[in-house]
Amino acid sequence: MNSEYSGAGDPAKSLELLWGLQSKPTRGPKPGLTVDQVVAAAVRIADVEGLAALSMRRVADELGVGAMTLYRYVPGKAELLDVMLDSVYGEFARRPVDGDWRAKLEAVALQNRELYLRHPWLLYVASSRPPLGPGLMAKYEYELEAVEGIGLTDVEMDAAVALVNGYVHGAVRSAVDAKRVIQSSGITDKDWWLAHAPLLDKIGDAQKFPLASRVGTAVGEEFDAAYDSEHGFAFGLARVLDGIAALLADR
Amino acid sequence: MNSEYSGAGDPAKSLELLWGLQSKPTRGPKPGLTVDQVVAAAVRIADVEGLAALSMRRVADELGVGAMTLYRYVPGKAELLDVMLDSVYGEFARRPVDGDWRAKLEAVALQNRELYLRHPWLLYVASSRPPLGPGLMAKYEYELEAVEGIGLTDVEMDAAVALVNGYVHGAVRSAVDAKRVIQSSGITDKDWWLAHAPLLDKIGDAQKFPLASRVGTAVGEEFDAAYDSEHGFAFGLARVLDGIAALLADR
DNA sequence: CGACTACCCCGTACAGCGTACCCAGTATGG
DNA sequence: CCATACTGGGTACGCTGTACGGGGTAGTCG
Numbered sequence: 001m002n003s004e005y006s007g008a009g010d011p012a013k014s015l016e017l018l019w020g021l022q023s024k025p026t027r028g029p030k031p032g033l034t035v036d037q038v039v040a041a042a043v044r045i046a047d048v049e050g051l052a053a054l055s056m057r058r059v060a061d062e063l064g065v066g067a068m069t070l071y072r073y074v075p076g077k078a079e080l081l082d083v084m085l086d087s088v089y090g091e092f093a094r095r096p097v098d099g100d101w102r103a104k105l106e107a108v109a110l111q112n113r114e115l116y117l118r119h120p121w122l123l124y125v126a127s128s129r130p131p132l133g134p135g136l137m138a139k140y141e142y143e144l145e146a147v148e149g150i151g152l153t154d155v156e157m158d159a160a161v162a163l164v165n166g167y168v169h170g171a172v173r174s175a176v177d178a179k180r181v182i183q184s185s186g187i188t189d190k191d192w193w194l195a196h197a198p199l200l201d202k203i204g205d206a207q208k209f210p211l212a213s214r215v216g217t218a219v220g221e222e223f224d225a226a227y228d229s230e231h232g233f234a235f236g237l238a239r240v241l242d243g244i245a246a247l248l249a250d251r
Numbered sequence: 252m253n254s255e256y257s258g259a260g261d262p263a264k265s266l267e268l269l270w271g272l273q274s275k276p277t278r279g280p281k282p283g284l285t286v287d288q289v290v291a292a293a294v295r296i297a298d299v300e301g302l303a304a305l306s307m308r309r310v311a312d313e314l315g316v317g318a319m320t321l322y323r324y325v326p327g328k329a330e331l332l333d334v335m336l337d338s339v340y341g342e343f344a345r346r347p348v349d350g351d352w353r354a355k356l357e358a359v360a361l362q363n364r365e366l367y368l369r370h371p372w373l374l375y376v377a378s379s380r381p382p383l384g385p386g387l388m389a390k391y392e393y394e395l396e397a398v399e400g401i402g403l404t405d406v407e408m409d410a411a412v413a414l415v416n417g418y419v420h421g422a423v424r425s426a427v428d429a430k431r432v433i434q435s436s437g438i439t440d441k442d443w444w445l446a447h448a449p450l451l452d453k454i455g456d457a458q459k460f461p462l463a464s465r466v467g468t469a470v471g472e473e474f475d476a477a478y479d480s481e482h483g484f485a486f487g488l489a490r491v492l493d494g495i496a497a498l499l500a501d502r
Numbered sequence: 503c504g505a506c507t508a509c510c511c512c513g514t515a516c517a518g519c520g521t522a523c524c525c526a527g528t529a530t531g532g
Numbered sequence: 533c534c535a536t537a538c539t540g541g542g543t544a545c546g547c548t549g550t551a552c553g554g555g556g557t558a559g560t561c562g
């Protein structure tokens with residue numbers, strides 16, 4: 001339930017790691033590990049046990065080495081996170097899409113969603129000025145292709161992609177958070193709402209906040225039904241894409 | 252640069268705190284503090300020194316008491332965060348707006364932005380299933396008023412408000428992160444880009460990722476210019492509102 | 503009025519974190 | 533052959549949230 005920084009490390013060091021620019025040593029014992037092994041172990045832990053469980057000691061245990069050994073491969077935890085980020089960005093599908101910009105942006109959104117669902121910890125790390133590694137660059141390139149040549153300026157292209165990505169981030173995060181709270185507490189949204197309804201009633205909730213009560217109840221019931229969250233996701237995405245379409249129509 | 256959980260505490264205890272339902276003791280010495288004082292001190296620290304500096308010991312120091320004393324007023328840090336959240340939600344302006352739904356939603360967006368800028372740590376705490384305190388309820392009620400009676404279902408009303416709030420959250424977070432990175436590192440976006448350009452060139456960046464290079468450069472230059480970020484914020488918000496307008500036009 | 507007891511404050515302690523520092527062991531270049 | 537550059541990792545420091553328990557205080561009851 002915790003979150004972390006990114007870009008907190010020394011960016012130059014992160015870049016060196018990302019592009020594999022470490023000068024290879026010739027003297028001394030051969031390293032028993034590689035940066036990739038360290039990053040892969042860290043990603044595995046974050047995937048399975050969550051960001052909160054990701055500690056240097058935990059990663060070291062996973063690899064069967066002492067905690068301090070990791071610092072031979074990575075300058076610190078911040079840089080490790082940077083490299084983890086770029087590593088999973090590299091998994092981004094980049095499926096080719098036949099169709100107009102809208103179909104392509106939809107594909108971008110869905111593939112971002114897949115990525116977040118496969119690595120939920122990404123939701124709690126993403127930050128501005130991310131590490132410009134090969135994974136992120138390839139992803140960004142693919143995303144920009146969706147809106148290239150449709151009449152947007154360069155800055156607008158970036159803004160459009162950021163808008164879609166921002167929406168996906170927020171939507172998936174809400175969904176993942178909700179599921180996580182249910183799993184960790186064993187209390188569904190409906191139970192939770194029902195449990196606190198009397199308390200909120202006593203306070204005079206429905207009188208003071210009629211809209212909030214009405215809409216809140218409706219949303220609670222909807223979500224608790226066998227309603228697939230696919231629908232809610234698509235609704236928001238359609239609004240975002242409609243907004244971009246409106247901009248294009250004005251030109 | 253760090254982030255935290257919310258809703259991690261016992262929700263029932265948080266609710267009691269939020270609505271001031273603690274049974275008042277009659278016996279024993281009078282408490283030297285109040286929950287409000289504790290929360291206010293915590294908010295002050297988070298505002299000035301950031302979330303990372305917010306520790307129980309730090310709050311206790313601020314109030315001139317021992318660290319464990321806080322646990323007389325608040326069950327733990329998680330619940331303290333819940334109450335801090337609701338406390339600042341209570342500051343939400345709720346300015347009355349004459350005009351259509353669009354003007355009202357714009358006001359919602361701007362006031363949310365103000366709130367985030369006044370309490371940037373909010374950006375790193377917000378989560379699903381937030382504490383249903385008086386502050387949040389009033390804010391939610393105000394936000395829903397913007398889209399009441401314009402032909403949306405209850406669930407769509409919630410989705411529309413969430414869409415706008417999600418956009419603001421993402422946009423402000425990006426801006427705040429960017430500013431923070433510049434302040435903490437003393438490196439502007441342009442400097443950073445320029446410093447790494449040779450490295451990226453050497454890798455064959457521009458050849459492999461032509462769009463990313465072109466657009467990235469354009470965005471970097473734009474942001475570094477005396478370009479006010481107001482413009483970028485308004486652009487994205489306009490797209491979101493256009494998206495909602497398109498939905499209404501279909502009805 | 504004394505005794506009881508609920509309540510306040512908080513010192514100590516523990517497990518966990520990131521990581522600075524340092525030393526032992528090893529393989530290679532000169 | 534040996535100086536040197538490197539790897540592995542033990543120990544330790546300062547930080548975190550908070551469980552536990554003890555000492556002092558004030559209101560209530562026999």
